[in-house]
Structure formats: structure tokens, C-alpha cells
Amino acid sequence: MSTNPNQPAASDKVIIGARALGEQVYKIMPTYDLLLEQLQEIRSAAADYLSGGQRGREELSKQDFNNTLGIFGPRGTGKSSALYTLRVELAQDKSNILLPLIEPDNFGDNTKIIGSIVGLLCKEGNALLDRMRCMDLPRCDTSEASPLGSYFNNGTLKPNNPLKQIMDDTIEYHLYTERQYRDVLVQNYADLGTHIRKSERLLIPDIEFKKKLMALVDTIVDVQKSMVGKGNGSKRDMSATGANPPIPLIYIFIDDIDLKTSKTRELMDALLQYVNHPNIVTVLSGDYDILTESIILALLQDEPLRELGLGAYKSLKSENEENSEKALTILGRKSKLAHEYLKKTIPPARRHQLVKWNEQTIPGFAFGEETLLAQLVKLLGEWSIFSYMADVDHSDRTGKPGNTNKTVSKPLTKSYIIFDERPRGIVNAYYHLNQLLKARQEGREIKPEHQFQLVKAFVDTLILSNSRLLPHQGFIYERFLLWGSEAGSSAIRYDTLDELKGNGELEKELASLRTALYVIGELIRSLLPGAAYDSPAYLKWRRSVVDELLKRPAELVDIADARIKELFLQRNQHADYRLFFLAEALAVLADPEVSGLLVEFMSDSHVQWYKSQWEADNAQAQDELTIRTIHTLLLKEEKMRERGKSTNSLLDELYQQAYNGQADERSDLANFSINLLEALCAETAEIVTAERQFKPLLDTWDQELVSLQIKNKWPEYMELQVKRSLFLNSLISIKKAAAIKYEFDKSAAHIGRMLTLINRERENEEAGQPSNVPDAIYLTLENKMKDFAKTVKDKWLKPKAELEVELDQIEPRAIEAFRADPDGLSYTRYKETKGLVKRVLYPDGENKATRATFASYCKMLRSVENLSQNNRVYYGRKQAAAFLPFLRNAAYFSTTTILKDEDKAAIQQYAKYVGANQIEMEQDAYEGAKKYIKEKLEEAHEHFQMRTLEDIMEYNLNMTDLESDRPGDDSPEGLLDLGDFDA
Template sequence: MNSNTNISESQEEVILGARALGEQVYKIMPTYDLLLEQLKEIRSTAAKQAFKKQSRCYENDKQDFNNTVGIFGPRGTGKSSALYTLRNYLSKDTMNILLPLIEPDNFGENTKIIGSIVGLLCEEGKKLLKQLHLLKNEMNVPDDLSFYFNNGVLKPNNPLKQIIDETIEYHLYTEPQYRDMLGQNYADLATHIRKSERLLIPDIEFKKKLMILIDTIVHVKKALMTHEPSDKCDRGIDECKSQVALIYIFIDDIDLKTSKTRELMEALLQYTNHPHIVTVLSGDYEILTESLTLALLQDEPLKELGLGAYESLKVLDKDSEQESDKEGKLTILKRKTNLAHEYLKKIIPPASRHQLVKWNENTIPYFTFGNNTLLDQLTCVFGNWSLFSYQDEEANKAINKPIKRSYIIFDEKPRGIVNAYYHLNQLIKAKQNGQANNPDKFFQLAKAFIDTLISSNTKLLLHQELVFGKFIIWGSEAKSSFIHYAMLHDLIYPYGMFKEIDDLKVALYVIGELVTYLLPRVNYDQIHYSIWRKEVMDQLLFKPNEIRGNSGQAIDERYLKYNQNSDYRLFFLVETLAIFAHTEISALLSELISNINLDLYYKSRWASEDAQAKDEYVIGVIHTLLLQEEMMLSFKRQERGNSGENALTIFDKLYYQAYSNQDDINSKLANFSLNLLDSLCAETAEVIIAERQFKLLMNEWDAVLDKKQNELKKPATNMEHQKNRLNEFIDLQIKRSLFLNSTIAIKNKAVVLKKSELKSTDIGYTLSVINGNKKNSGNSAKVPDAIYSTLENRMKKFAKDILIKFSGDDKSVELKDIDDKEARIFMEAPAGINNTRFNYAKSAFEPIFYSRSHINFTTYSFGFRTIEKLSQNNKVYYGRPEAIAFLPKLKKASRFSDEEFSEQESYTIHQYAKYVGANEVETKMDAYENAKKFIQRKLHEAHNRFQSKTLADIKGYNLKLEDLEIEELAEQNNTKLRLHQILWEDKRNEIKENPGDPTND
């Protein structure tokens, strides 16, 4: 854990409050660079204005300047930190004059916004006067300020001192109490008239004085800075000379105090429109709009009109009875809200507003304090594999990646996140200082972290009573604390709050897992935990609506019993993995599934257009999960020093679950998933490519299969009727597989017909002409649209005709290129002494194995299905792995006999393969094939471990594996097997009597 130590050593002390962020400001304010560009444009405009003023060409060029910049965001999003960051950046430029931060929230009734601005400007002027006093002799006096001095001595009544005093005086004239005082104190009428002149237009006169004060401050500042040595300017004297001084006014939280909002807006509008004044505001725009709207409503004589708060929200004109007339009328509130928006557009132009981002599950992991992200800190506490992260490789370097959904427990605002970050940092320190070994101390730290997570999260805060009162029951220590997972049933879905409650369930699940990781001795009910986890996983994996609400028994009856032919088979597979995997791997699974844009869970594989692509994606996800699990378990073994038993893998758990509690829904889900994985991994690349290549032909088979599968869901007349429908459905799948293998064989061999045997109306003839033209033109010839449509329609008819031909049971089957060695391994493998399922499967396969050709379809179907059932049976201890290994080899080697295809049919299929092959995009199957082989190997290893453990467990009880096979062979199956064996004996005798007959090969 050296990396974790390094992270902590480089960690800054966590501060709970606003601070200058440095580069981190871009995470909350992506437009920060744009703001700086806008400030440069303001400086450039101010420089041009100064030039116009010097050249006296501005007198008839009236222009208002609005250099107001807004930083907006909800409470706690980092507005103050953004202001501090900007101030820190601007302070590096000595030509900038930064007034102290103004916070209206701290103002009492006696402090005015404009008064505070005037006071701060005057303070800045007094600072400049002090700098002027420090100029000791005339050599140090800038030429532009020479008139401020008399014989090297600063004049007491210099222009800057004079305008400071006058600005203060004229500001007082705008205040009522000072106007009254001035009007009451006079010696004679002439004096009264002279003083009263100042009270006629106090605001206008005050503004003039304020503008002069700003001009004077800017002039003196520039003169002094230009005259200063270059070592006081961090960018060099030449660059400083080219700059003009700007005065920055910072006003934070302008939305907090409603009584100051109107005053602030008026002050900005009237008094800060100067080219050298830049005002930077921060606040919540929505609250600011509401405050301004309320201020504008105060102007309405509601009381005089007899209207209260309720009536003021209604249309004033109540005489109109027609609804259509009322639609065009606005309420007072609506009118004032619109006016407030327009008012703000004028004061804070939308182009100068910068909205802080709202943090979300994608960005929260990268929240940074100092050099370390939240993801880094969580990795320090919970390890590289947890609910929050997993380890991956990029450019041969191990990096931690977030599992984003788990970050739902953190607030969406920096203020909330940093509080959780603070306690997370305390946990890291405790682990490094050895305090983690002190149960009492670590319990306090862990509890503080969990409590802060909940209380700092705005959304969880709404449910604080439920979380602390019903879900987490804290005691005085870990072992007296309890997680009450049963309260899941108390969660109801109020109308319109479905997403909020779903998010709450996920958040509580994550919090529960955190508690049990940090405090393993906390108590909880395992059964209710499993129910909660399953429900949360179903939600994270986007469980199809059609399946929701079904009981375990209904799930088994409607879906699982059909194994790889089940509707929504991919969902049941990933759901099972999520339920039984380690918590860390389960979280990773939900992350990988959420990253896909596809509607992943097709209902029927026969009705889906892209079932294969979705199968490949899921296989890729499972491959990733197994690799991650392998790395995680290896890492944990190293941490333990290879002591103790190895942790179970996900496949270990599936095999254990499949063979225990066999009537339980979890057992059936486990067995279903093992069978489906075997089926998916058994598909060869050749078959997958053929599926795509002959898609038009196979679509006809799929349409019929989809129809028959839907018929299975309809009520049956009786059990026999339902059984017959199911047998027809399974037999049709077997025939589809045999036909596909036949097309592959036909594609791979040369099929030649004489011209005399070809008719111009045959689809095979048309395909041969097109293929010939493509060959002669180097594949550049394009098939005309009219011909393409005709060709497709005729191929569909061909596909329907050939489907009808091969749908019956009268077609013979043959085994080609089957490996005798593989077949004998299956036939000679130990099957137990008693009449086990494996012995039964061997007997069913025997007539197929020895015939090889001209096999009756019924015989083939019976043998194939018997082996398939053995491969899917979680109640047997003999033959299942052998059946799993042998079944795909049998399936690949089986096809309809060549004689069943006419020469015209074979020629058409061969030409069509060439036709689509010329247009087929090259498919890279290597990664997919490697993933399947890896999964198969892991399945085989897990089964061997389970078998070995089972043998070790029964060794002391004088039992054998065949004694554990609890399912007896049904009498009707024995009868059916004997019938096939009689038929096989007749066939064997026929071979002996006619050894030279080629049909007996």
C-alpha cells in the first residue's frame, strides 16, 4: 500500500470553507479562461477610452460601460472559492486595484451598498496618498504628478485629497438625514440658498464626483506604478507601462439578503458604469430573481387596492368570465418576475454570466483537494477494488477507475463533498497512525464519516429521520449497532417520486456496504440483506418491466425452465452474476452494463435483430469481470500473506448454489446461468459468421421459432399438449442448427452445375451471373436497386420453401468429421455403477455414434436432447462436465445428409454464399473467441473444485457420487430408451448381414 502512503503524505490539510483553488477552479467553472479573456477585453476598452479622453474626441461620444461579471450557482457550489481564485490571480498584476470583498449579508440597516463602495474607494485613495508622502525628493516624483507637489512637498489640498473629501460630502447629500441637517443650519437666507443648491440634484452631482474620484485614483495609480522599479512588477516594467489600472469590486452572496437586492441593483446601474470599474458578483440566480421580484412587488400598492398576498398572485381583472380571455393576462407575480429577468439582463449581461457546474456521479470521483482526488482517497481507505473503484490498465500502467453509480451517496455540491472528504482524510490518518487497531477510536471515526455523508447530502437529508431512525441503528460500539435491511418494505413510492425512491434505495445499499466494510462487527439480517441487494441490483441492471413483480416460482415456470431459449435470457444471466459475485465485482458489473447504449436485454433471441452483438457484449463483460476478480483475489491473498483459505470465485458460488437447495429460485438461477454460459461459449466463430452471412435464410427459421415460442406461453389443453408443443419447439431448433451446418458445408465445397441444368428463372442462375460480373469487374460492379429487390424477394421465397422441406421428421442426419477420440472420451468416461443419468445418455448416443450416416432424425433428436439435458442437470454428479465438453462437438459435426439437398438447392446456397461473402465486412472474432475460451476454462476449473470438495465431504460417510444423484430415471424415459436400443439392435444386425452396403458406412 505504498501508493496510498504517498497519497496521504502529499495531502494538504483539508479546509472546510472557501479558498483559492488554483487549477481546480476549472472543475467547478469550465468558463474560467473565458472570464479572464473578458477581463482583458475590458482593460483594452478602458485603454482606448483613456486615449479618446486625452485626445478630447470623446465629448460627443456618449457611451455606457457595463463591466459587471456574474458568477452564479446554487448554494455550496463554490462561488466564493471562485471569487477568491480570481482575486488571487488578479493580485499578481500590480496595476489592478482590488477592493476588499463586500458581503451584503453582513450589512446592517445603517450600511448602504454604495456607501461601502465609496468608503472602500476612499480608503484606496488614502493608500495612494501615503505612497505620495513617501516620495522624498523631486527626482522620485512622476511628471504626471508634479502638480501634486510644491518644492518636493505634497500639497495638503492636492487633487486626490480634495476629490476624496468632495465625494464623501456629496454622498452625504444623498442621505435624507444629512439633507435635513443641512437645510436647518444656516446663518442667513443667502447661505441657505447656496447650501440648498447642492440638494436639488444630489444623485447626479454625487455621481459626477464619484466618476472624478475613480479617474483620479486610476491616474495616480498608473503614474506611481509606471515610476516604480521593475522588481515590483512581476511581468516587467515595459509590460506594466502598456497597462491601464482597473478597479475591481467584489460582491459575494448578492442573493442572501432580500432587503439589499434592490439597493445593490440600483447602485450597480447608477454608479459603477465607468470604463475602469469592474464589478464581480456571485450568487444564486434563481434566488436573486425571486428577491428582486419581491422588491418590485413592494412598489405595488397592494394594500391600497385591498389585495393580500394570495390575491396578488391572481389576475387583477376578474370581470372576464371567458377562460380564453384570461389566458392572455399575466398575474402581478408573473409580470414582476419577467421584469426582474429583464432588469438583470441590463445589469448583469447574460454574456458576462458564468454558471458553476453541478457535480454529478461522473464528475464527483474527480473532486480534488490539493493533488488528490476523491477517488484517490477512497482507494486509500477501501482498496483498489471496492464499491467505488476498480483497477484497470492503460498504456501498460495500472490506474484506478471509478464505479460511478456508487458516488450517489456524495452531495452534488462542493460544500457537501468537502465535508465528507474531511472525514475520509481522518480515516486515512487513523489507518496510518495505527488507530484503526483501536476499535473504540476507529468506531468514532467511521461513524462520523457515515453520519457526515448522510447529513451533508442534500437529497439524503430529506430522509434523515428514516436513515438514522430505521436503517442504521447506532449503538455505543460496532457490535451493538444494527443495519435494519427489513425496512425496505417501509419504503413507498409517492406519486411522481419513483426515481427519488429508487436513488434512495441505491444510496442506502452503498451506505450499508460501507458500514459493514469499515465496521465488520455491525449486525444485520442476512436474508433481508440478500433481498435488498437483489432489488438494488435489478434496478442498477435495468430489469425489464415485463419481468418485474413476478414471484420466484413464476420466473422459473415462465423463463428459467427453457434454459438458453428463455426470454430475457441475458438479463437473468447478469442478474445472477450480480447477486452471487463479490460486492466489488457486482458493483463493477453494474458499471459496465450502464456504459452500453444498446437495449441489452432482447426478449426473444429469435425475434431480435442484433442478438449476437448483445451476446458478444455480455460475454466481453463477463470476461472482464473474471479478470478483475482474479486480480482482486490475488491481491487480497498477498495482503493476507497467503494465509487462510482462498476466497470463492463467482463460478465456485454458482456451482455451490446450483447443487444446493435445488428447489430454491437462487439455485435455479445459478443452474440457468451456468447452462447459458456453456451454450454461449460453445458457439464457434464459423457458426457465428455463417449466422450473419446467411441471415436472410435463417430469418425464416427464426420467425417460425418465435411463433412457436409464443404459443408455448398460451394455455395448453392438457399436460400432454404442452409437452408436445415444447418437443416441437426444441426439435425445430435442432433442425435449424442442422440446416445451418449444412449451409456451411455447402459453402465450403465446390458446387458445379451444367448450363443445361440451369434455368434463367432460377435464383441460382441469377446469383451466378451477378457473381460472375463482380469477379470480372474486381468486385466494383454494383447491383441495380431493382435487381437487388427482386433478388431479395426470390431468396426469401427460396428460404421459405427450404424451411418447409426440412421441417418434417423424415430427413436423415449424418455426422461428419467428428473426432472419434472425443466421442470415445465421452463414451468411456466413468459413469458410476448404478443406472445414472450419464449411463442413460451414453445409451441414447450409442446408435448415433455407430451409424454416423443416414440417422433417423427422431433417433438423433433423442440422443442429442438426452446429452443436452445431462449438461444442464444440477442434480447429477457424473457426466455433466463431459456432456458440456462433448455437446458442442456433436452439434458442430451434425448436419442433414447431403442427399437431402437437390443439386439446384445446393448450387443456390453456394452462389448466395459467394454473393454475400463479397459484400461482407471483415469480422474480427479473435477477442470474442479468446473471451469464450477463458470463460470455459474458468467454468471447468470451478466444477473440478466443486467435485473435489464434494468427494472430500462424503468420504467419511461411505457414500459415492452416484448415491447423491437424487433424481431417478422416469419409467417413460426408460421405455423410450429401450425402444431406441431395439431399433439400434435391428440396425446393427442389418450392418452385419450386408457389410458391403455403402449406406451402412
């Protein structure tokens, strides 16, 4: 779409009201280009009609030309602005004739719409005559043979020229259609002959008037075409290609056709009866629903229902005589008739429905080049609850990346819920936003009282102009937002959250209200730091908003926050819905701008909150997606901190809350998120790959785990989870071991023999030989694999001897790193765990053990894991978190007495089979993300301990004095007392 270069620069100023939108018209009218194409089709049809000559016109005189287009939408959606934009566009083609905008709501009862159209056409005709009077006669052809020859006599415009004659005739015949003029004409006559001639004109006034009107339009079009000529100089030539001058079109614009219901029926009748000319285009705008209602009322008004004793809900006839229950009421029939009437008047194919602005498009609302997003960036900075900075790579024309990267502002779309969906509401908020910026840009410091006035006006306009907030303004101003005379006497009442509860559709509406009020509260806190609010209530409100935006799983909706810790958070990486709680914790505890960024990223990545990692088929993929999203978030946050926007990083805040918010909701969330992040980042690429490769073998274990979860047998679940981990490590060990040369019995149907044959055939196939494996074999392979997996699982779950765990792969360096650091002046949990690790791994005190019983290994693993997740200790947590992956990933079941050689060979053959078919995902990005997060967690823990040490040195305290969980105490709060795994 082109823009008008003649449009003054003042049009970019913030004005309240309709205006030409330029390129922004596509935001509310995506079909704008289609509308222009339809206008082009109308012009082409008019050209074809004219090319048939006058005889062709007479033959086609019975043909109706309906060139009516409609622009529809609710009040305030920008219909008038769309009309103005279209007028600016059409004005660039000099062949077009644009009549002034008609607004029926400005008409009095004595003003007729068709009369207004006639008047505007005659005004346009007079303008053409004035132009002809001013023509440069020596350069114009005014001979009789020229198109304008009949208008001139020796170079002088004739007073009684064809255009003037038809204008006078049209006005005269229009008067004949009006009752008051007909009465005057009949009553005034000189003789009988004159009376007969005048009365003859009154017999069919509408038909005769229409003929004159069509002739007037033809004449104006011919004159306009002749005067424009070939060199019309239009910037957007909407005519057909060729040397001939473009066919002029006369545009009639009628705005807000629904505002004055008394004129609606008259307007529709005028469109059907009088303006169906091939060169007339009528563009209407209004609310279609209100327009339909007006037509229905007009149709009902035509019927003498009161005189007949009928009502609109009465029925005269049933559509189905056999079933009176389906009787159609008078109102129903008129409704159907109204819709059909509108179909005839405004063809559905030429109706263009405006769309409301939404959270995705509102940031782009602009005056000139100044978008709403850009204005908010100027007000609040590059990083806020409304925006963040993103890198844009500049590539050359060959597609190769450029040398420099540019950062641009991107919107956090969820925050734009506070703006109205309609342009009329947005522009009012934009106006006050602009006033705030102008006050800042004037170069002088804003006084606090003036800042308060501007912010209050801005916030009030946001509320009062938003159609979704307006119904709740009583609650907002009386309960939530209590304005004072200044910032210090104003308060945000977050403790009113419980008042915004409901069911069904009401709850959805209230959820949106809670989110909008949260954003408004953040805006006020940012612009008026002195405004009062209650911090615990603020955290509760924020958590409810985060849950709504992250789409809290339905199963968790009715569970009170107080029970979340007991049912989920205490279980750390083993908890149901663990990814949701991780995202929730990060979003609740982060700075508002970081929280908004996390919600935005999570929404864009479409992470699924699976319930159980053992039950979900895509758990690993969702884990990877979450980790990569958090990695991206931390990178963005680091850039934000480089610009001085925030002091503490998100991970610094997690450790601060985990330790300093004892028995507090924030402490529980923070500790859970740290523990889960550490667990997710501890998974090696080898483990991740093995999870995918050996999924059929692991599915039976996962089913057992889900069963124990459902039965709430938590100790048994934990024991089985450890066994599953050791079993997976055993599979990896078997896969990496030297190939087992085992000859399967040819008469046996062992899964190992099937896999050996399939792999051998595949090798032959790769060598160019045909495969002899029947398709039926592949179909039965899955069932065989399930049976084999169950048999193998039962050997570990129902062992004939005590299970043993191989420890030879645990690196001595990792053990020594765990044992080397100071463990406090008293008997700490760290010191206790060190002793247990030493008893299991160094039973004789010197030599490292290569094996341990499963019970001993479990007790050691649980002790190290609990220490790594304990937010009540200051010694050993970091060391335990670093040692735990070695302890978990390097140990594996001893297979000597459990599996036979044929079982191991089958596992190797399956690994080979899967490896030949399964394309592994790229792990580099995922591994890099885990490494980065792990390093940042270690940095944050180090920062926290350094700050804590600095704080307590002045009081002659040491870290041991801060530990609230020591050996000998009862089972510490926040940890699960799972008991020994000994038999």
C-alpha cells in the same frame, strides 16, 4: 489556469468552508476560462476607451458600461469558492485593484451598499497615497511633466493632491444623496447666499455624486497605472500585448447577493446607477431563482396594492382583450419585469452557472493532491465498492508503447451516489473520512470503540449532508440503520426493502435511495464487520439494486422473483432476456467489489437486453459484447485475487451456489449463468460468421421461432430450434463443398441465376471491365431472397419423407472422451445418457453411424444438453458440457432428398455474393474471450468437485450419494420435461 505559488501549504489541509479551488474550479465551473476571456475583453474595451483621450471620454459619457458578471448556483454549490479562486487568479496581475469581498447579509439596515463601495474605493486611494509617500524619490520622476508630477512639490507629496481632493469630494457628494445629511445641510447655514449654494448641490445629488464617483475611479486608475509602470511582474498578464503598461481594472466582489432580500433591490440599483465605469468590474454570486424572487417581492412592495384593495393574483389588464382567460396577473407582470430588470443588470451572456458534482466527478473532489478516490483507496484498499485497479500504458513521445505499465485507481462511479452533489456536503464527508485515516496513520492500533465512533460519525455525515438522503433520515435511522453503542449492538435492517416501494417519480426517488442505502450498508459491513444483518434479506435488497443499475427491462418489472425461475431461468440459453439474467446473476452472486465492477463495465459497454435472440437484429453483436465484458471482468478479478482481496473466484462461487443452494434463489441464478456461459462460449467462429452471412435465409426460421414463443408452444419451439441449428450447419456444409456446376435456365427468374450473373459481372469489374448489372436488379434481389428462403424452409418444415441427420463430422475422439470417464456406482443420469448416445451413434455396438433419424438425434441432443445443465448431478455434467458443442455443431441435415442441385448452387452463389461485400468483424478477440471463459469454467468445476470430494471422504461417502436426480425419478426440478420428439 495557473496556481498561486504564494499560497501556503496549509491550504491543502481539510477545512470546512469556502476556499480557493485551484484547478478543481473547472469541476463546478466549466466556463471558468470563458470568464477570464470576458475579463480580458473588458480590459481591452477600457484601453480603447482611454486611448480616445479626455475628449473621447466626454463624447462617450452617455455610453453605459455594464461590466457585471454573475456566478450563479444553488446553495452549497461552491459559489464563494469560485469567487476566492478568481481573486487568487486576479491577484497575480499587479495592475488589478481587488476591493475586499462585500457580503450584503453582514450589513445592518444603516449600511448602504454604494456607501460601502465608496468607502472601499477611498481606502484603496489612501493605500495608493501611502505607497507614494514611500516611493524611492531619486529613482522616480516627480517632475511636472510626469503623470505623478501634480502630486509632489520638490519631492514631497502634497497634502491637498488631486486624489485626496476627489476622495473628499466624492464622500461629500455621497452624503448629499442621503436624506439625513440633506436635512442637516439645509438647516445649518450662515446667510442666504450660503444657503443657496448648498441647496444648489441638493437639486441633482445623484447625478453630481455619480460624476464625482466616476472621477474618483478615473484618478485611482491613472495613479495605479503610473505606479505599476511597465514592469508589473505579473505571472498572468491579462493586459493586451505591447510596451504600454496594462490598463488597471477595479474589481468589486459581492457574495451571496440573494441572502438578504432587503438589500437585493438596493444592490441592483447601485449597479445600474453608479458602477457603470469602463474600469470597474463587478462579480456577483448567488442563487438566481432566489434573487429573482427577491426582485419580484421588491417590485410588488413598491405598489400600494393593499390601499387599492388588490392582490398579487389580480389582473389589471388582459394581454388579449378578447380572451379574458389569458389575463396576466400583477404577479405575472412583475415576474416578467424582474427577469427583464436582471437582464439589464446582469447580462445573460456574462452569467456563469455552476454545475453540481455528479457520480463521474465526485471521485476527483480533492484537497490539494488528495482526491476523494485516493482517500477511499487508503481506507478500503485498492479493490472495493468504490474503486478498482486499471493498467495505464506509458507511451513515449513517438506514440510507441513504453516498457512498463503502471496501475492506477479508477472509480466505481455508481457507488458515489452516497455523497452529496454539492461541495458543501462533500467536504463535510471528506473531513470525517480524513479523520478516520488520521487515526489509522498515527501508528497505533485503533480501539474498537474509537473505530465505531469514527465510522458512525462518517456515515452519519454522509446521510445528513446529502440533500437526497436528508428527507428520508427518519426511515434511515428508525427502520434501516439501527445504531447501538458499539458495532455488535448495531444492525442493518435489509428486511425493510418492501417499505421502499412507490409509483412514478416517487419510485425513481426510492430506487436511488435503495441504491444509496445499499452502498452505505456495504461501507458499514466493511468497516464494522460486527454489525448484524439478515443474509436472505440482504440478497433480496442487493438484487433490487442490481436490477435498477442494470436497467431491468420494463416487461420484467412486475414479475415476482418467484416466477422468474418458471418463466425464464429454467429455459437457460433459450430464455427471453437471457443476457440481462446472466448479468443479474453474476452481479448478485459475486463479491460486492466484483459486482460493482460488473455493473460499471456493463454500463460503459451499453449492452442492450434484447428479448429474443431470434427477434433482435443485433443479438449476435450483443452476445459478443457481453462475453468480452465478462472476460474483462474475470481478468480484473484475477488481479484482485492475486492481491489477496478475495478467496473464491466468481466462477467458483457460481458452482458452489449452483450445487449447495438447492431450491434456492441463488442456486437458480447460478445454474442459469453457468449454462448460458457454456452455451455462448460453445459457438464457433464458423457458426458466428455463418449467422451473419446467411441472415436472410435464417430470418424466416427466426420469425417462426418468435411466433411459437408468443403462443408459448415450448416443445414445438425447441424442436424448431434444433431444426434451425441443423439447417445452419447444412448451409455451412454446402458452402464448403465443391462448387456445383449448374446451368440455370436462361428463361427462368431463379434467384440462383441472378446471383450467378451478378457474381460474374463483379469478376469482370475487378478485371477492369464495366459492370452491366442494372440497379433495379439489386433492389429486387432482397425480395427474391426472401421468397427463396421461405421455399427452402418449407422443404424442412413440411418434408415429404422422414428427415435424416448426417453424423459423419462428429469426431470419434469427442464421443470417446464423453464415454470414457467414470459414471458412478449406481445408475446415474450420466450412465443413462451414455447408453442413449451409444444406441444412436453406435447402433450395432461397434461401428459409428453416419446418419440418424431427426427424432433419434433430438432425443440424444436433449439428453446430453439436460445433463450439461443439471445442477443435481455430480457425474457427467462437465463431460456433457464438453461434448455438447460437437454434437450440436458437427451434425447437419441430409440434403440429398430435400434440396435440388439448383438450390444448392443458389446457396453457394449467395455465399460468394455476400462474401464479396460483407466485411466480417475481427473474431480473434471474441474467440480469445470465449476460450478464456470456457477454461475458467472448467477450472471452477474441477475445483468444486475436488473440494466436494475432500469434504465427503471423511464420512465414507461418494459422489453418487450426493446426486439428487437419478433415472427413474420424476422429471427433475429445474429441468424442462419436453417429452420425446418422436412423431
